[in-house]
Amino acid sequence: MYPPKFDYYRAGSVEEALALRKQHDGKFLAGGHSLIPVMKLRLSDPGVLVDIGRIDGLKGISAANGSAKIGALTTHAMVEAADNLPDILPEAAGWIGDPMVRNRGTVGGNIAHADPASDLPTVFTALQAKIHVAGEGGSRVVEASNFFTGLFETAMSDDEMVTAVEVPSKDNHTGTAYAKLFNPASRYAIVGAGAMLTMQGNQCTAASVSIGGLLPNAIRCPSVEAALFGQTLNEETIAAAAAAVANDIVADDVMGDIHASAEYRQRMAPVFVKRAIAAAAARA
Amino acid sequence: MQITITVNGTTHTRDVEPRTLLVDFLRDHLGLTGTNIGCDTSQCGACTIHMDSQSVKSCTVLAVQADGADLTTIEGLANGSLHPMQQAFWDNHGLQCGYCTPGMIMSATKLVEGNPGISEAEIRHGLEGNICRCTGYQNIVKAVQQAAGEMGGD
Amino acid sequence: MSKYMGKAVKRVEDPRFIQGRGKYVANLKLANMGHAAIKRSPFAHAKINGVDASAAKALDGVIAVYTGQDLQAAGVGSLPCGFNPPGIVTAPHMPLAVDKVRHVGDGVAVVIANDIYTAYDALDLIEVDYEPLPAVVDAKKATAADAPQVHDEIPNNTSFHWPLGESDTVMGAMNESDHVVELDFINQRLIPNAMEPRACVAEWNAFTEEMTVWTSSQNPHLIRLLMSMATLGIPENRLRVISPDVGGGFGSKIFHYPEEVIVPWCSKQLGQPVKWVSTRSEAFVTDAHGRDHVTTAKLGVNNDGTFTALHVQTWANMGAYLSTFAPMIPTALYITLFSGLYKIPHIFGESWGTMTNTVPVDAYRGAGRPEASYLLERLIDIAARDLNMDPIELRRKNFIQPDEFPYQTPVAMVYDSGDYDQLFDKAMEVSGYNEMIEERDRARQEGRLVGIGVSGCIEASGAGPSKVVTSLGAGVGLWEHGLVRVHPTGKISVLTGTHAHGQGHETTFAQLVADELGVPMDDIEIVHGDTSKTPFGLGTYASRSAAVGGTAIMKSCEKIREKMKAIAAYQLEAAVEDMVYDQENGTIHVQGSPDRSKTFVDISVAALMGHIPDDMEPSLEEATFFDPPNFTFPNSAHIAMVEVDKESGEISLLKYAAVDDVGNVINPMIVEGQLQGGIVQGVGQALLEHGIYDEDGQLLTGTFLDYAMPRADDVPMSALGRIEIPSPSNPLGVKGAGEMGTIAGTPTVANAVMDALHPLGVRHVDIPHTAAAIHGAIQSASVSAD
Structure with missing residues (x-):
């Protein structure tokens, strides 16, 4: 189909982007792979687009001092190909859309859109990522677990934009993994689970676990984490810990659709949490 | 808005509405109708082209976003002769109605670049963004395997 | 002896497609062309109290806006139904709705603008005053006394009832059987989704008073006929319909669609060419859908495995209007195939065609025959479980034997040929069936859910007598x-009334003619898809092109050979009876004197010059209208293996093997391509695809984000095999190859999934076997086991 009319401004810097957006009450356009399809279906009519896709310095991955910084305009393809990021990131990025989508879709655009079925919110929540956000008053950092606040909702105001996401860099004692139940049509996540485990031998010394897809937004799973902490991990203890995800999910919040009922999704939560944990443990 | 885009080696400067989709720019403004449109939601891949050496879905790129870019469409993949991927699709009966074929070929050429030994599973995963309703994909996978070998490390 | 027939000749049509030179309707650009967009109903059922197009008309760049009333006032006619069984009740189907909309996507108004973006802007400015009405979407519920009425003309929403056989007799035999398998099930709605969305361009020439319409159709002649006699009223001799390259059809492009009326009418009204190209979103709510049956079936079987009787009742969803061939699908193409590969002495089937507030349903690849095969092959599989027999052994026990052909089934068809045991022997070999069984049993011991499914299917193709x-x-x-x-130069044009939209006729028909006349393939051009170039023909569907269209061409070649022999005899002063036409190289010589010969080009020139016998007409042009004496009956044995993920219900299709008897084969590469593609469409129905409406008549699967199309990573490589038992129904000995993959693919995979769940005691799960549905079945089974 065909998008409605809009005015188009191209920003050369973050400051210019913020100013243009405020001046014209527009919407930011990065890769456009979330926005353009809904505009074509005429489900979105922003009137003004501020293209941030060419801003210098927002594209690329840099690692230093135990953390890696992913620029907001970094594409999923770049994340998929990166060798200095925790395993969960290339793994999950490789399952977003398809190669063409990954060549255009950006990390910043993806998380700003905050689609509940998207993979990166779950992944960043498990990684305890820090989302760098720029606004008129300057920059701030939001913890991933506080960033995704609801269905297509984030902790950002309309006047703010994502500039980067900071994640722990790859480390030998920490294993990370993502497990995903695919929607057979769209290939988005019906349920996605992320895990980051630090191990000493078979013992789990730190655990961060997240779940998404079935809820309006991705969440941390403190009950699962508590059940993992200090445990010697084996098939049984992992399954037991994963089962605790039921305590982290508010049943009434679980969404259902033609592909997967709420009940089915709820049953799948421990299954995919278990798979993420097992894979992460094997990598630690 | 005025944009300048190089397509298949020829540079074009045109005035477009900002909302013009790149695929419509190619088809309607430049008359390059080899790139097809098969859906509205970035799923089918019929519109796949190369933009600055990457495969992209031209139905989900605005022409203004491609301002300054260097594009290759199916018409420009090989000049006059056949690209090994085109030849492989022909050799292996990798097409029936032909509608998904330009996008499939454009997608596949990037998929196998630098990966002559690409596995069947990698090809199938890599073609997830291109829907074909005719072939059942079997001969497409064979074609891509053949071309990957012939393209070597290119 | 043949140079081309039976060979995997590469397709001559491919160079244009692989280089982006396909001639699809959407690529056509005419001077001064207006672009049409259609305002469509968001409601499944509503009264139209008024349409206000004033704002749309005032928009800069808009040329015109027309409503259903405008077309009706101008005398545009209703879209006809072309298959009317006795007792059918019909209702008008106006190209744009006049007083009522009956499905989401029903057209209400058309905008013509200078460019398509503006046309879509104008759609947003059209105000339609709808009064929503209650909707009905289910084929069986539509017949309830209190169901909303889709058309006043069609009481109880029941357009037709089609019984075949004697219900009482069949039930009598059923009741005497040792065992009866009963099953209530659905055959879900599918959305064909050819990759090229439909498109139509029309150009009215006021000077010659002729209309030219380019449309993405599988049968341009029939569309012209219906336009002429029913909808537009333009005489056929002033109407030219062209279907250039068409990007897939699978049945959905057989029918006469509203846009093929609206667009030409607008062109004539405005005196300028008009173009309409469907978007995918539009395609989902306007292209005819497929299947959508609700069925109750019983199969009687004795303890030794002998089938005794089959009794089937089906409610077939016709959607909001009767599409061109819709009533044919759940009747003549469905119930007549209930005998399958088997001797079933007593069969009764009846179907009701019911109207609902959904997109019209018509032929989709296989059309009735997949529904027949699915029901029979599922019943037989359940019978095998119940009797604790191997599913292949049970089938073999009931096969029609090779010496029993021609075989009259209890449901009207006379099967022409086949050897089903040989077919299954080969399928077991190609699939490695015995190893598959071992593999499955090993996996089961490990606690994995692995299953094997088989099916034996038949279709009546090559429509038809x-x-x-x-x-x-x-x-x-x-x-x-x-x-x-x-x-005169010896080059050949072959004109056919069939139409290719992926089948490769430009190659296969050229192979046929090259061998028939002994000329190089390069010298032959196949012309199709243009009513001004080819005499009347019936198009391509129902796997008919090679059997019926190919035979017509072959017979014309025979006539050409006879005429060339007569000319050669005249020139060589020999008797016609002594002339030999050498099909190896296209020369004609006197028997026993190879040097007394004429070449193909010699005779072509002679025919032009009139150097021919006195009683002969000049030129070399021969036509044949072939009406087949019978259908052909391709048959198949397919075998699949799947694994079900116990925890999630996700299914992996591990192996697929198919052995088909499609009779003689013109081009094995093309036949295999047809099967591979068909199989994946069948797999799609078994595992992925489902057109879902909610109770209000909203289509919930209106994009590829929600309608699951098979992708490259959903399927493995298929192992294919073939047995060739020539069809006696046509001199080529060919049977249809276009639909069997789809017909067999669905029951094969569904049976495999059910076999995987057999250890849990699961008997049947409706298709598609999505992860959620299968997980649900596993859960219920474990609950009942507890």
């Missing part, structure tokens, strides 16, 4: 035309 199909209700006979024109 005109007297038979018209006696059943078809408005046209299904003969075919083939004309062979030898040009």
Whole structure:
């Protein structure tokens, strides 16, 4: 189909982007792979687009001092190909859309859109990522677990934009993994689970676990984490810990659709949490 | 808005509405109708082209976003002769109605670049963004395997 | 002896497609062309109290806006139904709705603008005053006394009832059986989704008073006929319909669609060419859908495995209007195939065609025959479990034997040929069936859910004998035309009334003619898809092109050979009876004197010059209208293996093997391509695809984000095999190859999934076997086991 009319401004810097957006009450356009399809279906009519896709310095991955910084305009393809990021990131990025989508879709655009079925919110929540956000008053950092606040909702105001996401860099004692139940049509996540485990031998010394897809937004799973902490991990203890995800999910919040009922999704939560944990443990 | 885009080696400067989709720019403004449109939601891949050496879905790129870019469409993949991927699709009966074929070929050429030994599973995963309703994909996978070998490390 | 027939000749049509030179309708650009967009109903059922297009008309760049009332006032006619069984009740189907909309996507108004973006802007400015009405979407619920009425003309929403056989007799036999398998199930709605969305361009020439319409159709001649006699009223001799390259059809492009009326009408009204190209979103709510049956079935079987009786009742969803061939699908193409590969002494089937507030349902690849095969092959599989018999052994026990052909089934068809044991022997070999069983049993011991599914399917293809199909209700006979024109230089044009949209006729028909006449393939051009170039023909569907269209061409070639022999005899002063036409190289010589010969080009020139016998007409052009004496009956044995993920219900299709008897094969590469593609469409129905409406008539699967199309990573490589038992129904000995993959693919995979769940005691799960559905079945099974 065909998008409605809009005015188009191209920003050369973050400051210019913020100013243009405020001046014209527009919407930011990065890769456009979330926005353009809904505009074509005429489900979105922003009137003004501020293209941030060419801003210098927002594209690329840099690692230093135990953390890696992913620029907001970094594409999923770049994340998929990166060798200095925790395993969960290339793994999950490789399952977003398809190669063409990954060549255009950006990390910043993806998380700003905050689609509940998207993979990166779950992944960043498990990684305890820090989302760098720029606004008129300057920059701030939001913890991933506080960033995704609801269905297509984030902790950002309309006047703010994502500039980067900071994640722990790859480390030998920490294993990370993502497990995903695919929607057979769209290939988005019906349920996605992320895990980051630090191990000493078979013992789990730190655990961060997240779940998404079935809820309006991705969440941390403190009950699962508590059940993992200090445990010697084996098939049984992992399954037991994963089962605790039921305590982290508010049943009434679980969404259902033609592909997967709420009940089915709820049953799948421990299954995919278990798979993420097992894979992460094997990598630690 | 005025944009300048190089397509298949020829540079074009045109005035477009900002909302013009790149695929419509190619088809309607430049008359390059080899790139097809098969859906509205970035799923089918019929519109796949190369933009600055990457495969992209031209139905989900605005022409203004491609301002300054260097594009290759199916018409420009090989000049006059056949690209090994085109030849492989022909050799292996990798097409029936032909509608998904330009996008499939454009997608596949990037998929196998630098990966002559690409596995069947990698090809199938890599073609997830291109829907074909005719072939059942079997001969497409064979074609891509053949071309990957012939393209070597290119 | 043949140089081309039976060979995997590469397709001559491919160079244009692989280089982006396909001639699809959407690529056509005419001077001064207006672009049409159609305002469509967001409601499944509503009264139209008024349409206000004033703002749309005032928009800069808009040329015109027309409503249903405008078309009706101008005398535009209703879209006809071309298959009318006895007792059918019909209702008008106006190209744009006039007083009521009956499905989401029903057209209400058309905008023509200078460019398509503006046309879509104008759609947003049209105000339609709808008064929503209650909707009905389910084929069976539509017949309830209190169901909303879709058309006043069709009481109880029941357009037709089609029984075949004697219900009481069949139930009598059923009741005497040792065992009866009963099953209530659905055959879900599918959305064909050819990759090229439909498109139509029309150009009215006021000077010549002729209309040219380019449309993405599988049968341009029939569309012209219906435009002429029913909708537009333009005489056929002033109407030219062209279907250039068409990007897939699978049945959905057989029918006469509203846009093929609206667009030409607008062109004539405005005196300028008009173009309409469907978007995918539009395609989902306007292209005819497929399947959508609700069925109750019983199979009687004795303890030794002998089938005794089959009794089937089906409610077939016709959607909001009767599409061109819709009533034929759940009747003449469905119930007549209930005998499958088997001797079933007593069969009764009946179907009701019901109207609902959904997109019209018509032929989709296989059309009735997949529904028949699915029901029979599922019942037999359940019978095998119940009797604790191997599913292949049970089938073999009931096969029609090779010496029993021609075989009259209890449901009207006379099967022409087959050897089903040989077919299954080969399928077991190609699939490695015995190893598969071992593999499955090992996996089961490890606690994994692995299953093997088999099916044996038959189809009636090559439609079809005109007297038979018209006696059943078809408005046209299904003969075919083939004309062979030898040009003076020896080049050949072959005109066919069939139409290719992926099948490769430009290659296979050229192979046929090259061998028939002994000329190089390069010298032959196949012409199709243009009513001004080819005489009347019936198009391509129902796997009919090779059997019916190919035979017409072959017979014309025979006539050409005879005429060339007569000319050569005249020139060589020999008797015609002594002339030999050498099909190896296209020369004609006197028997026993190879040096007394003429080349193909010699005779072509002679025919032009008139150097021919006195009583002969000049030129070399021969036509044949072939009406087949019977359908052909391709048959298949397919075997699949799947694994079900116990925890999630996700299914992996591990192996697929298919052995088919499609008779003689013109081009094995193309036949295999047809099967591979068909199989994946069948797999799609088994595992992925489902057109879902909610109770209000909203289509919930209206994009590829929600309608699951098979992708490259959903399927493995298929192992294919073939047995060739020539069909006696046509001199080529060919049977249809286009639909069997789809017909067999669905029951094969569904049976495999059910076999995987067999250890849990699961008997049946409706398709598609999505992860959620299968997980649900596993859960219920474990609950009942507890």
